[in-house]
Amino acid sequence: MLSKYIKYPLAKETINNEDINALIDWLKTSPRLTKGDLTLEFEKGWAEYIGTKYAVFCNSGSSANLLMAYAALQAGKLKNKKVAVPAVGWVTTIAPFMQFGFEPHMVDADPDTYGINLNHLEALCQKEDIGAVIFVQVLGVPHYKEALLDLQKKYGFYLFEDSCAALGAEYQDGTMVGKVGDAASFSFYFGHQLSTIEGGMVNTNDDDLYHMMMMARSHGWGKDLPKNKYDELMKEGGVDPFHQPFTFFIPGLNLRSTDLQAFLGVRQVKKASWAADRRHQNHLAYAKNLSGKFDFQKWGDHKPVSISFGCLARSAEHRRAIVETLVEAGVETRLFSAGNLGVHPFWVNEYGRFDGEVANEIHQRGFFLPNYPELTEEEINNICELVCSVEVVV
Ligand SMILES: Cc1ncc(COP(=O)(O)O)c(C=O)c1O
Numbered sequence: 001m002l003s004k005y006i007k008y009p010l011a012k013e014t015i016n017n018e019d020i021n022a023l024i025d026w027l028k029t030s031p032r033l034t035k036g037d038l039t040l041e042f043e044k045g046w047a048e049y050i051g052t053k054y055a056v057f058c059n060s061g062s063s064a065n066l067l068m069a070y071a072a073l074q075a076g077k078l079k080n081k082k083v084a085v086p087a088v089g090w091v092t093t094i095a096p097f098m099q100f101g102f103e104p105h106m107v108d109a110d111p112d113t114y115g116i117n118l119n120h121l122e123a124l125c126q127k128e129d130i131g132a133v134i135f136v137q138v139l140g141v142p143h144y145k146e147a148l149l150d151l152q153k154k155y156g157f158y159l160f161e162d163s164c165a166a167l168g169a170e171y172q173d174g175t176m177v178g179k180v181g182d183a184a185s186f187s188f189y190f191g192h193q194l195s196t197i198e199g200g201m202v203n204t205n206d207d208d209l210y211h212m213m214m215m216a217r218s219h220g221w222g223k224d225l226p227k228n229k230y231d232e233l234m235k236e237g238g239v240d241p242f243h244q245p246f247t248f249f250i251p252g253l254n255l256r257s258t259d260l261q262a263f264l265g266v267r268q269v270k271k272a273s274w275a276a277d278r279r280h281q282n283h284l285a286y287a288k289n290l291s292g293k294f295d296f297q298k299w300g301d302h303k304p305v306s307i308s309f310g311c312l313a314r315s316a317e318h319r320r321a322i323v324e325t326l327v328e329a330g331v332e333t334r335l336f337s338a339g340n341l342g343v344h345p346f347w348v349n350e351y352g353r354f355d356g357e358v359a360n361e362i363h364q365r366g367f368f369l370p371n372y373p374e375l376t377e378e379e380i381n382n383i384c385e386l387v388c389s390v391e392v393v394v
Pocket of ligand 1: 061062065089092093162163164165187188189199200
């Protein structure tokens with residue numbers, strides 16, 4: 001949505017002047033720029049923050065989704081290639097499964113969290129032997145953890161968690177979002193809760209998956225593996241050590257990031273809790289202002305940490321009027337994520353249109369309001385006043 005001027009952007013850069021100055025000083029020392037020790041430091045810090053054994057840094061959230069899907073397949077984690085995918089999320093939540101020849105089944109969104117609808121998911125599991133499920137932690141609102149894990153136990157699928165837009169969100173019991181699935185992805189793209197310019201991470205406690213990701217991320221070679229695992233593979237493969245490190249154990253990819261991004265990432269981890277708290281407070285301020293006037297996600301006693309505050313107008317026409325008013329006033333806005341992925345050409349061309357009831361509502365009525373740590377309650381009140389001033393068109 002283009003505006004004459006922007007008073008309130010949807011997102012602000014989380015890399016500040018201090019980060020840039022520190023980066024410049026570091027660059028002047030002529031450090032190694034490709035993946036190196038800083039990547040390991042960032043991964044260790046992020047794994048600790050989320051509370052998992054491992055974190056694997058890669059070059060985007062989309063690459064993180066690709067990496068975990070491919071590694072799970074290569075590591076023999078999936079009983080078959082039937083995967084349940086959500087209608088509300090991002091194209092690259094689903095794309096890796098299409099690219100690797102899975103059979104995706106789309107599931108509508110939950111009317112409260114907008115995450116994958118668990119009643120519909122269970123109905124699908126009763127009809128099809130589903131080998132994997134990917135669910136999205138939509139816009140930093142934690143999705144039903146216990147119920148999902150119960151379904152996993154009952155139907156034995158591998159669980160992927162796309163937390164790309166939910167960094168720092170937390171369950172009431174203190175579990176961080178990104179610790180629910182067998183593997184979880186994060187994005188560090190501009191505008192997300194934290195940024196390394198571009199960047200992504202996969203968190204997991206699964207040793208086999210981690211080992212496979214170490215190889216899949218870098219061409220399929222073994223040299224990023226822990227030494228004992230590497231030695232084991234070398235022995236198993238009868239590899240002459242003279243050929244090291246250029247022995248390829250699997251047909252790999254190159255999804256690595258660099259130590260330049262990791263330098264920024266190490267600094268971002270240090271402000272992660274502060275950024276999450278500020279975004280959470282802003283989220284609550286929006287909810288207080290808009291409650292009863294607009295539909296938006298529900299989170300119970302959990303801690304939502306949003307990129308933007310997602311909201312549903314009363315009708316498509318009402319949304320159009322709101323967007324026009326916001327743009328005119330210099331408040332940046334956009335439609336709600338991708339709306340219903342099941343009506344986008346990438347999906348329709350392969351499988352036909354998916355008309356999920358809730359996903360369609362989000363598609364037709366959803367819009368975003370700004371959220372970033374520096375936004376004040378007063379500014380949020382002003383934005384909400386503007387939104388509420390738009391006459392309802394049904
Ligand atoms: C739910 C979700 N998954 C994946 C991605 C992709 O992340 P990236 O832009 O880092 O590739 C996004 C991006 O916004 C997202 O919202």
